Every structure is written in structure tokens, then in C-alpha cells.
Amino acid sequence: MSSACDSCPSKSGCTSTEQCPSANGTGEERRPSGIGKESLAEGSSVKTVIGIASGKGGVGKSFVTSCLAVSLARKGYKVGIMDADVTGPSIPNSFGLDGMLESDGINIIPAVTDTGIKVVSVNLVLENKETPVVWRGPVLNSLVRQFWGQVNWGMLDVLLIDMPPGTGDVPLTVFQAIPADGIILVSTAQDLVSMIVNKARNMASMMNIPVLGMVENMSYIKCPHCGDMINLYGDGSKIEKSASKIGSTVLDKLPLDPGITKIVDTGKAEQIPDDLLSGACDMVSSLIEKKG
Numbered sequence: 001m002s003s004a005c006d007s008c009p010s011k012s013g014c015t016s017t018e019q020c021p022s023a024n025g026t027g028e029e030r031r032p033s034g035i036g037k038e039s040l041a042e043g044s045s046v047k048t049v050i051g052i053a054s055g056k057g058g059v060g061k062s063f064v065t066s067c068l069a070v071s072l073a074r075k076g077y078k079v080g081i082m083d084a085d086v087t088g089p090s091i092p093n094s095f096g097l098d099g100m101l102e103s104d105g106i107n108i109i110p111a112v113t114d115t116g117i118k119v120v121s122v123n124l125v126l127e128n129k130e131t132p133v134v135w136r137g138p139v140l141n142s143l144v145r146q147f148w149g150q151v152n153w154g155m156l157d158v159l160l161i162d163m164p165p166g167t168g169d170v171p172l173t174v175f176q177a178i179p180a181d182g183i184i185l186v187s188t189a190q191d192l193v194s195m196i197v198n199k200a201r202n203m204a205s206m207m208n209i210p211v212l213g214m215v216e217n218m219s220y221i222k223c224p225h226c227g228d229m230i231n232l233y234g235d236g237s238k239i240e241k242s243a244s245k246i247g248s249t250v251l252d253k254l255p256l257d258p259g260i261t262k263i264v265d266t267g268k269a270e271q272i273p274d275d276l277l278s279g280a281c282d283m284v285s286s287l288i289e290k291k292g
Contacts (some may be wrong), residue, residue: 038145041107044153046080048288050212051174051183055199057088057165060254061186063261064277065162066094066269068184071281073115077157077288082109082147083121084174085164086140087133092123096267108151116269119155120147123271137169137205145174155163157288163200171200176209181287182212184251184280187239188249189232192212201246213251213283214243221256232256251279254278 036075040046052065065081083091092098095113101124102109110118122143123129134138153159161178164170174180183204189199201211216239220229241251254276263271 038149048158053163080118091122096270141173180208219253
């Protein structure tokens with residue numbers, strides 16, 4: 001006897017057995033049961049895993065990931081970054097990394113920045129950095145799993161995962177295969193963006209991944225003459241309301257600063273100001289310390 005699952009386009013990659021909206025025509029909500037966590041490479045240890053996520057592109061997830069990694073490294077933590085935005089990788093550029101990742105004969109050796117931050121990214125395995133990644137879901141998912149389980153990460157206090165936008169295959173693989181301790185949501189002050197960011201929050205909730213806090217990027221600019229703060233989207237920021245609605249907090253509000261943007265865009269992310277992401281940095285530090 002056939003069921004609605006037989007005609008589901010996701011059937012081949014679906015491993016959930018609980019409350020599928022298509023199954024048996026019940027229309028019940030499903031909380032995916034998961035596909036089992038991927039094991040780390042032998043000799044590697046990652047104490048804390050944090051995803052940097054949003055529901056759309058263009059809000060500055062990679063910028064926040066890079067800056068948070070730098071802030072945590074300055075506190076003395078051993079930090080790694082997995083660039084899971086496979087079709088739009090930008091982390092290597094933020095740190096001025098080039099060349100190809102190498103292997104120790106068994107596992108991938110991550111690239112290392114000037115201050116010791118370990119990085120893996122698809123742009124470090126492509127000979128031509130401008131080659132588009134036009135791979136289908138199963139190949140993308142396999143790469144993300146390799147970036148976790150077949151990389152010699154060594155001993156890390158924290159691994160930051162720069163998530164791709166949206167709620168598709170790759171975010172699902174990250175949430176199912178990697179033991180994330182939580183996510184930080186990145187938004188701007190626009191109502192539309194806040195609404196879309198909530199989609200990422202809802203997906204994390206379905207996967208039982210806690211939201212650790214929110215960062216509002218491009219929140220304001222400072223007048224170069226008088227220092228007054230100018231809200232880019234008027235007084236309409238709803239991030240506090242959005243954070244309260246999901247039982248979370250606003251960790252930081254970041255300015256749109258051409259000087260800081262230039263630092264990161266020119267591969268010098270490790271020169272960012274110390275206090276740029278103090279709230280998020282303190283929160284992650286506290287989480288690391290609680291884990292011992």
C-alpha cells in the first residue's frame with residue numbers, strides 16, 4: 001500500500017520517521033529525528049560548536065563569524081571556523097587566506113590564520129576561486145560532513161560554523177550531523193529580514209538547537225563630525241521585540257562602518273577593534289567555560 005511518502009521529492013534523502021506532514025496524509029508537524037552525529041577525526045576534539053545563522057543572505061553572517069572568531073582568539077581560546085556557506089564562501093578572503101588545503105595522508109589539514117584560527121572552506125579546495133559551486137544537495141551535504149569528520153581540527157575550544165542562508169539541505173545537514181550547542185542569529189533592522197530570520201530560528205527549534213542570542217548588523221552609522229548615531233532604517237528596529245518573542249536576547253548591535261568593512265574585505269579581519277562583538281564574545285566564552 002502506497003503512502004504520500006512515495007511521491008515525496010525528498011524521499012531518497014529523508015531519514016526521519018516522526019510526524020512527517022506528508023506521511024499518511026495526516027498533515028501533522030514533524031520534528032526530524034536526525035541522521036546520527038558525524039564523528040570527529042581521530043585525535044580531534046571540539047569543546048563547543050556554535051552556528052552563525054540567518055534566514056537569508058546579505059545580513060553579514062560571515063562578517064559576524066570572522067569578527068567573533070577574532071574576539072575569542074584574543075581571549076586565548078583555540079578557535080576554528082567551518083565555512084559551511086559552500087556556494088558563497090567568503091571566510092578565507094576575510095583572513096587573507098589563499099592556496100589549497102593539504103592532507104596529512106588521512107585527514108584534511110585546515111588553513112591557519114596569523115593568530116592561529118583554523119579554517120576550512122570550499123574556496124581552499126578549488127584551484128580557481130571564481131569557479132561556481134554548482135553541486136547538487138547530496139554532494140554539498142557530503143562536503144559539510146567531511147569538513148567536520150575528516151579534518152584534523154586538533155584541540156579546539158570552539159568551532160564557529162558560518163551557515164549558508166535559508167533553510168535548505170546544507171543547514172539541515174549541519175543541524176543533523178554536527179553536535180551544535182546553539183546558534184547565533186544575525187539580522188538587520190528591516191522588518192522583512194527579521195521575519196525571514198525567524199524561519200531559521202524555527203528550523204533550529206525543530207532540530208532542538210537553542211538560539212543563544214541575536215546580533216543586529218548594519219544597525220546604525222555614526223556621524224563622522226559629531227559622533228551622533230543615525231539609525232539606518234529609522235527608529236523601526238524590532239530586534240528587541242523579536243528576541244523577546246523567542247525567549248532570547250540581543251547580544252550586540254553593529255554599526256555600518258566603512259573602515260571596519262574595509263579591514264575585513266582586505267583580508268585583515270584580525271585587526272578589528274576589540275569591543276566590536278563584546279556581548280556575543282562574552283556569551284560564547286561563558287558557554288566554553290561551563291563545559292570545562
